Amino acid sequence: MAGWSLSNALKGMFSRATIDETTWDDLEDALLSADFGPDITESVIEQLRADVARFRTTDPADLRRMLRENLEERLARLDPTLKLTARPAVVLVVGVNGVGKTTTIGKFAKFLTGYGRTVVVGAADTFRAAAVEQLATWAERGGAAIVRPQQQGQDPASVAFQTVERAQREGIDIALIDTAGRLQTKSGLMDELGKIRRVVEKQTEIAEVLLVLDATTGQNGLSQAEAFIEHAGVTGLVITKLDGSAKGGFVLAVQERTGIPIKLVGQGEGINDLTGFTPHVFVQGLVG
Numbered sequence: 001m002a003g004w005s006l007s008n009a010l011k012g013m014f015s016r017a018t019i020d021e022t023t024w025d026d027l028e029d030a031l032l033s034a035d036f037g038p039d040i041t042e043s044v045i046e047q048l049r050a051d052v053a054r055f056r057t058t059d060p061a062d063l064r065r066m067l068r069e070n071l072e073e074r075l076a077r078l079d080p081t082l083k084l085t086a087r088p089a090v091v092l093v094v095g096v097n098g099v100g101k102t103t104t105i106g107k108f109a110k111f112l113t114g115y116g117r118t119v120v121v122g123a124a125d126t127f128r129a130a131a132v133e134q135l136a137t138w139a140e141r142g143g144a145a146i147v148r149p150q151q152q153g154q155d156p157a158s159v160a161f162q163t164v165e166r167a168q169r170e171g172i173d174i175a176l177i178d179t180a181g182r183l184q185t186k187s188g189l190m191d192e193l194g195k196i197r198r199v200v201e202k203q204t205e206i207a208e209v210l211l212v213l214d215a216t217t218g219q220n221g222l223s224q225a226e227a228f229i230e231h232a233g234v235t236g237l238v239i240t241k242l243d244g245s246a247k248g249g250f251v252l253a254v255q256e257r258t259g260i261p262i263k264l265v266g267q268g269e270g271i272n273d274l275t276g277f278t279p280h281v282f283v284q285g286l287v288g
Contacts, residue, residue, distance in 0.1 A: 006034040006248050007288035010067075014060040019052060023060065027067075034286075035218045036249030040256060044070055068287045074252055075279035078261035082236065082276070084117075086207050088167035090175045090200055092160075093238075094193065094228050095212035097181035099221065100240040102131060104212050104266060105176050106138025107274035108238075111264075112174055114272075119144035120170075122163025122177040124156040124196060135178055141271050145172065156180060156192055157199040164203045190231040197233065208235045210263065215242040218250050222257065229258055236263035238274075248286045 009030040013023060024045060031041040044067070051066050084091070093108075095101045102125075109119045121139040125131040126149040139146040147163040160177050167175040177200075179193060200206055211234045214221050228234055237258070239251055242265050255262055265282070266274045 006030055006286055009033070010064065011288060014064045016060055018058045019060055019063055023063070024049070027063075031249060034249035035247045035253060037219065037253045040074075040249070040253055044074075064287065068283050071252060071287065072279050072283045075255065075262075075282065078255060078259070080236075080261050080263050080277040080279070082263050083207055084112075084174060086205060088120075088164065088172055088175050088204065089207035090164055090167075090177065090204060091208045091210060092177050092179060092193070092196065092200075092206060092232070093210050093212060094179050094232050094234065095181055096221075096224050096228075099181070099212045099214040099217075100266065101181060101212045102134045102178060103138055103269075104238055104240055104264075104274065105135060105178055106142040106144075107266060107271055108176060108264065109139055109142030109144035110271045111274050111276075113143040117173040118171075119174045119176060120147060120163055120167050120172045121145070122147045122159050122175060123149060124159040124163070125178050125180045126152065126154045126156050126159060127180055131178070138271075144176070145170075157195045160196045161199050161203065164200055168203070190227060193228075193232050206233075208263070209233050210236050210238050211260070212238045212240060213254060215239050215247045215250050218247060219253065222254055229260065234258075234260055236261055238262075238264040238266070239277075240266040242267050248282075251282065 013026050028041055028045055047070055048066055093101055093105055105121055112119050121144045123132040123135045129152050132148055136146050147166055149159050163175050163177055209232055211225055211228050213225055237260050239262055262277045264274055265277050
């Protein structure tokens with residue numbers, strides 16, 4: 001499906017002369033292919049059929065506008081605003097290994113420094129030496145300071161503690177703390193996150209717990225991440241690898257399934273490719 005995108009699929013459909021049963025079949029196929037999932041696809045089409053009947057229109061341009069409004073309204077039900085007013089604002093970044101968590105932290109640091117905020121990154125994924133080095137590289141590219149473990153395997157909670165302590169001592173605005181994505185057992189990992197939370201909360205409140213999800217893994221990736229949602233107190237989602245709109249429906253599916261707002265989206269590999277999530281802009285790109 002390389003090169004396929006929802007907006008291209010819809011372009012052909014909406015340039016036809018009228019709305020007929022073929023239109024509805026093609027729209028259903030397009031939404032399913034874009035990873036909206038069967039439930040949301042059915043619900044969207046049901047609502048659109050009702051709107052088309054109510055307004056007695058046969059113009060595909062009207063259907064396109066209705067689809068845009070429908071998706072935007074659904075996405076806007078949850079507030080995508082990042083809550084970063086505390087000083088320091090402490091953000092825990094969680095997610096399974098391989099979703100782009102480390103690079104996301106570097107991009108997020110760059111996003112924040114671009115708005116004039118000072119940032120320190122804590123390398124609390126201490127069990128993987130490579131993770132610390134990779135994070136240091138990305139933190140530097142993002143214009144952030146970094147707190148590294150003093151030795152491999154250092155207690156992650158102590159690295160988190162030192163990160164917050166440094167932010168407080170040096171008046172740094174925001175502390176981003178990287179956490180492990182995999183330990184031997186899930187319960188061990190969740191215990192570890194719980195310990196990090198408790199240690200940080202003795203120093204200050206936690207502003208956000210952001211769960212990083214990879215759009216290309218779709219619904220499977222969400223299943224992998226459900227332990228985090230259940231145990232880590234997740235306040236926002238970050239969707240990475242959202243290149244084109246082939247998997248754009250996953251954004252709505254994940255928000256509806258979890259009840260957690262999407263706060264950031266990554267649409268490429270570059271340091272500047274992470275942005276805040278705006279439903280209106282996202283749907284424009286998706287539907288065209």
